[in-house]
Amino acid sequence: MSLVQDLRAVLGDDRVLEEPVELYLYSRDASLMQGQATCVAFPHTTAEVAAVVRVAEAHGVPIIPRGAGTGLAAGAIPIDGGIVLSTTSMNQIELDVENRTAWVGAGVINLDLTKEAEPYGLSFAPDPSSQSACTIGGNVANNSGGAHCLAEGATTSHVLGLEVVLAGGEVLVLGGQAPDMPGLDLKGLIVGSEGTLGVVTRALVRLLPIEADVRTLLLDFEELSAATRTVSDVIAAGLVPAALEIMDQKMTTAVENWLRAGLPCDCAAILLAEVVGEPEAVEAEAALVSRIGMQNGARNVQVARDEEERAMLWKGRKSAFGAVAQVSPNYYLHDTVVPRSRLVETMEEVQAIADRHGLDVYNVFHAGDGNLHPLMAFDASDPVMLEKVHRAGEEMVAACLARGGALSGEHGIGLEKRDMMRDDFTDIDLDAQARLKEAFDPSGLFNPAKVLPEGSRCFDFGGVRREIPDGAWV
Amino acid sequence: MTEAAGGGPRLQQKVAPPDVNALVSVLREASASRSVVQVVGGGTRQGYGSPPPFDIALHMTGFSGIEEWDPDDLTVTVGAGTPVADLEAELSGRSQTAVLPEVPGASTVGGVISAGVSSLRRARLLGTRERMLEVRLVTGDGRVVRGGGRVVKNVSGYDLPRLVVGAFGSLGVITSMCLKLWPKPAAAATVAIGDAETAARVRRPLAVLEHDGATDVFLWGTPEEVFSSAARLGGEMREGLHWPADPDGRYRWSLRLPPASTSEGVSRLPATWSHLAIHGAGEIRAASDAPDGAEDLRGWAEGMGGSLVVVEAPRGGINGMDPWGRPPPGLEIQGRLIAHFDPARVINPGRLPGGL
Known part of the structure; x- marks a missing residue:
């Protein structure tokens, strides 16, 4: 049977999409990139996600987990086909008011969680600007921040447990309400992994008392x-x-x-x-x-x-x-971090780069965290402009790295910045990262080509040489 | 000398590499000869987990001191062998803290991170995992690896800095790390109250600790906030933060529970055990002279989704009781992760749950 037939046998006809216009829409996110999906699947339960994973493995087709598609780093873009797995139907919330926690389906919208908790005097701290649209699954994937993570920390500080579907369709529940689960903190590694290690189906999150x-x-x-x-x-x-x-x-x-x-x-x-x-x-x-x-x-x-x-x-x-959208048809927004003591000189450099390329740059940033969001407004229908914007963006990121900064503070690496990872990390660092990926997903099933540049897995000293299986993304 | 696995005496060697290159050599040689390495910071938690008989005691004194600290950035980069007390004293000079354990004894920064030990302020400021921004380590096969970065917010790649917390060196020997700091506000006080319920009169105290029949609320903030909160609590107030030490005994335990079950956890401790309970965080540190009652307590804790971990026990263990209890899920993946970082499995082998 074909891939789509096998998926429909699991989910029913109406929860697998393959019409060209549908595929076009689900091959994009909030970045400027366009991918190509083979089909889109809408599982309702963790068991259905596991079944989709097994079908994907049987067909040798990758899975690209997707929440609301508000990501700016092209983390949810399918490259050369694949099953886009939409988590939006998994939207249950189970509050535990006494312990101030909630088990939340990956498809729950960030703001809906806070609204659900509010009558009990509780709230969910991470509040990205897209909080009225973005999902908890997406927040977990990108370790999202927001204006209020200065005092309370980003998403990872608020995730106590995860239910996740891994290679082979294995379902694990990691972490829990009790602190310091013995052993390695796999849950903490999955937060921020951009869907490359498995599919998060539910998250156990910490809720905070609403301030007086x-x-x-x-x-x-x-x-x-x-x-x-x-x-x-x-x-x-x-x-x-x-x-x-x-x-x-x-x-x-x-x-x-x-x-x-x-x-x-x-x-x-x-x-x-x-x-x-x-x-x-x-x-x-x-x-x-x-x-x-x-x-x-x-x-x-x-x-x-x-x-x-x-x-x-x-x-x-x-x-x-949104305001910039009133000024110009497109914008390109970067997300980088510098040590706070170097904010002013970095801002001056960002302005100088924009001037050099003849571009308009707007600045809004999480100053307490040293997290910059220089935004360039332009018209994407002009290919020369687009090229300029990309070049200026790369220079801005380089300017931040040169000042001891980081590639991304809260938007993620995705496809957009994966090749810049080489500017921040050595080959050995990247190889270590690729090994983390390999331990979870040896055949490269989950969200391939994201986070790490091609060829990251290249070093192997001392120990026994390992063969990389055919078809693995390396 | 300890007993080797085969029963014969084991010749132990003590090394203290002065720099990263020397450490790389030590670990490469250990991997080549399959020598077991025990990493020693302040030597305060050498009995934690299931420490294996070892060949090399690797002392981290060569990796001591602050590498980089600009108070404006609220970050500090520090060598793994730096004593926690020295780091906090230095940070205190500019009214900052790394929110590490308050009564650290000889513990080093690398030690508390590897053992995953948290501050008593964790209900308010969260645990040691939340401090980690960047880590530099040397893997078992001698690769020098960095993860994370020296900024307070970073999503570049997988979160290796968080993963090394509580990993007991299984991913490599940490040489330095960058920690997120917290400014110390102008005022602080410790208020003795009757019972933990009274603490609810303050919305988000710095800590609520129950120990030896007493309960203290720790407050910090602007003077207005601290004094009005203290007045609301109504107990005896002392200025400053007067932290209790961890309970001490032949056996030391860590009971971990859903936060709302902390009081019940205290009530279920065997009567002879001393304790320090961190309300709001679900962590109870306890000590006893005998292990009686531990099995029942563990059974209850695990039924609640928690655990009872043996932090220290007399040599020879506890009547066959596993120090960690029920193994956590995902052991296979944990094993694969460790194999990627320490392929010959020479750093603290078998010390983690499930014999990893």
């Missing part, structure tokens, strides 16, 4: 360096606010033109700071952030007076990418 009070402050500065200095000084004062986000003038203007949120457009940078905790703590911490901002030359400190104003400030921040 919150203050959101907007500070504006005539110099970007004054805004970043404020961030450093706040942390040096012993405070880790829930969020510290900066937007430059260009980005602020784009957002303001679109949303009319009342943002000041005549300053070099705005800093959005949020402090949470008990009411008296929040009062004192907000005062401290204001004072430090003023000492660094903030022109104004605006404190959101109510939930509506606060929501508007955050809408401004989280709509930044």
